[in-house]
Every structure is written in C-alpha cells, then in structure tokens.
Amino acid sequence: MDRHAVNPAIEQLTHKNIEALLCHEEKRRHRKPRSHRIVSSIARWCGTLGFFWVNLAFFVAWIGWNLGPWAFDPYPFTFLITTVSLEAIFLSIFILISQNLDAVESERRHHLDLQINLLNERETTALMRLMTEVAARVGVDDRLLEEVNALARDTDPEAVLNQIVKAEHEHAKR
Structure with missing residues (x-):
C-alpha cells in the first residue's frame, strides 16, 4: 500500500x-470595493517579471530616443527622472495599500484559526473527560491516568496568552 x-x-x-x-x-x-480590487491588481502586476521588462524597455527606448537628434528630454533626462520618481511614489502607495488589505485578510484568517483551535481544544478536553470516566469504570489504575486527568481540565486561553507574553519578556531580557 x-x-x-x-x-x-x-x-x-x-x-x-x-x-x-x-x-x-x-x-x-x-x-470588496472596486478601488481595492484595482489597487490589488496593480500591486500584483508590479511584482511580476512582465512589469520589469516593460519598465526596462520603456527606459531603454526613452534614453535611446533622447540621445538621438529628435531628443525631447536631453541628458540628464530631467523629465524621465521626474516620471520615474512619480512612478515610484505611486507604486509605493499602491503596494502599501495592498499590504494593508492583505494584513486585514491575514488577521481574519488568523482569527478563524484561533477559533477553530479553541473549539478543537474544548472538544478534546470533553473527550478526555469522557475517556477518564470510562477508564475509571473499567478499573484502569489512576496512576496511568494522571497526565490525562491534568489535560482533561479546561484551558484558559487568556492564561496561556499571559504565559506566552511572560516567556517572551523573559527571553527578551537575555
């Protein structure tokens, strides 16, 4: 198999x-609002090789044209520099907006994960309680069930979170 x-x-x-x-x-x-979808699409497109090649071709063509006799933006290419600066500003804004939108989605998924894990923990605890009851009725030695009994208690998420924060704080001091 x-x-x-x-x-x-x-x-x-x-x-x-x-x-x-x-x-x-x-x-x-x-x-999602149309503006969010547009911003996300632009940010996705900017992260592709296609965007790189389009920019490269544009810059090479611009510089090549403006080194010739028909130059409308002669060296030091002031208009090109202004255009590239504006492109960088707008791309930065689009990428930041896209990252913020992605962070909201990520937080929503994280919250779903947490809720499922908490529900799973409650279900597991209930099953362990049931198992200890069955074990007690069939005469399993209590010493064998010590760990199970300890785990069969409800877990307080806030207490666990406080424990994590305390451990992180202690680790940061080192």
Whole structure:
C-alpha cells in the first residue's frame, strides 16, 4: 500500500473544506470595493517579471530616443527622472495599500484559526473527560491516568496568552 495514498473519505472531506474556503474567499473578493480590487491588481502586476521588462524597455527606448537628434528630454533626462520618481511614489502607495488589505485578510484568517483551535481544544478536553470516566469504570489504575486527568481540565486561553507574553519578556531580557 502506498504510504502517500490519501484515504478517499478524508480526501472528500478535505476537498469539501477547501472548496468552501475558496468560495468564501471569492465572495469576499467580489464584495470588496472596486478601488481595492484595482489597487490589488496593480500591486500584483508590479511584482511580476512582465512589469520589469516593460519598465526596462520603456527606459531603454526613452534614453535611446533622447540621445538621438529628435531628443525631447536631453541628458540628464530631467523629465524621465521626474516620471520615474512619480512612478515610484505611486507604486509605493499602491503596494502599501495592498499590504494593508492583505494584513486585514491575514488577521481574519488568523482569527478563524484561533477559533477553530479553541473549539478543537474544548472538544478534546470533553473527550478526555469522557475517556477518564470510562477508564475509571473499567478499573484502569489512576496512576496511568494522571497526565490525562491534568489535560482533561479546561484551558484558559487568556492564561496561556499571559504565559506566552511572560516567556517572551523573559527571553527578551537575555
């Protein structure tokens, strides 16, 4: 049996979950204001090799033309420098806006992750409590269940967060 083979039932569930997430993302994308979609598209395009080649071709053509007899922006290419500066300013703005929009999406996904993890923790705790009850009824030695009993308590997310902050603070002091 191929150890990389995926259980068909799990594959079906995974596909269903992925499809639901993709549909949700697509709906969110279409609900965004048109200006946000335009800014995101511009920022995406600016991060491609196509954008690089277009810019390179433009600059080479501009400089080549203006070194010839028909120069409208002779050396030191003042108009080109102004144009490139404006391009850099606007691209920076588009990229910053796009990053802000992406950060909002990332935070939303992080929040979803956190909620699912908290729900999973509660479910696991409930199952562990049930397991300890069953173990007690069938006569399993309590010493074997010490760790399970410790983990079967509700986890206080705020206490864990405080513990993380404290550990980070102590680590930063080193």
